[in-house]
Amino acid sequence: MSPADLGTALAYLGSAIGVAMVIPQILRIVRHPHMGGVSPWTWAITVVSCTTWIAYGVRTGSMPQIPGNILLVSGAVAIVLLVPAAWSRAVRAVGLALTTVAMVLVSTLLEPEVAGFFALAIGLTGMWPQVFETVWLRRGMGPSAISLTSQLLKVVSQLCWLAFAVLTLDVPVLVAAIMTLSTNFVITGVEMARRRGADARPEPTRTRELVGAEA
Template structure:
């Protein structure tokens, strides 16, 4: 088997996990009457990020990037629309920002080519998490955040990091690695580890959950 085959499979697995993981947050907001803890700024930046990565994938001719970002872009648009509906977030600035960014990416491609588009995609992807991290650490209610989405994001980001490193795609692995760190920070605020361990030990996931945390609980008890 050629070396590039398992790398391509790794990218496809990362893409599938990323696609699946983008929808639990959408479903949560569809069922909820609020969007507490979900950053509108991060949602808009996420839409821009996904659109830019899709542009990068198209210009690079990378089918993995294209497969990953088309359905993720749909989820990103749904998320923005749901936050507007649930939280009454301002639309005008978001639309202006999206149109402006689209024009900027076109100019970036004309002046710098594919590499410049990849750099822009990585830049907006890094920045997009900042408002969500700030909100998560502000003490605001986070009930609207889907922990499942962040678990998938961490898993997908880890695989994208390996994929980017294997192919020498700096924008891909740099963005993915930072996304893993920031997603983990948000998840830790949404689901504090001590509370999660206590819930599992109390039977939240039944016997498998208790078995999973038993070594940790035992170590704490003997400390």
């Protein structure tokens, strides 16, 4: 098997795992609809980013980008509409649709490689709302609605994409995978520390915080 073939196989695996990662997160939100901590902005930007990656995959013939991102968009849309937010679900749906269409149109006007970096830039922007939510907005608070199972699956998925990028010399995917892994480790580390802290507190102080604390 050539390096390119191995990279493609790993990309498809990463794509499949990336799709699977949204399932535990959706289930956790459905089970605990009033537990905050999941940034709708991050998942909304994920929708836009994945859609532009689909456009990039179509234009460059990078087929692993297409099927997984299509399914991931569906899961990300569900999370955007399910999480508690100040805007109504109808407003969120319309705004998300209009923004996604606009960004895809912009992507089609760019050269294929530039379109890849455009998708990368959108994706990098999307990481920071969740980092800000987890590290700053929830400081001093207990466990959140973030699914640690989803976080673990995201790590595995991005490691597969990282290997694909190295083997195929795909620079936009390489940078995206490295940045996603870095921010994901921060989010996961903070969330795990808060859950350990909640477990260490005596009853009844930690009773409310432990409700739904495990993914």
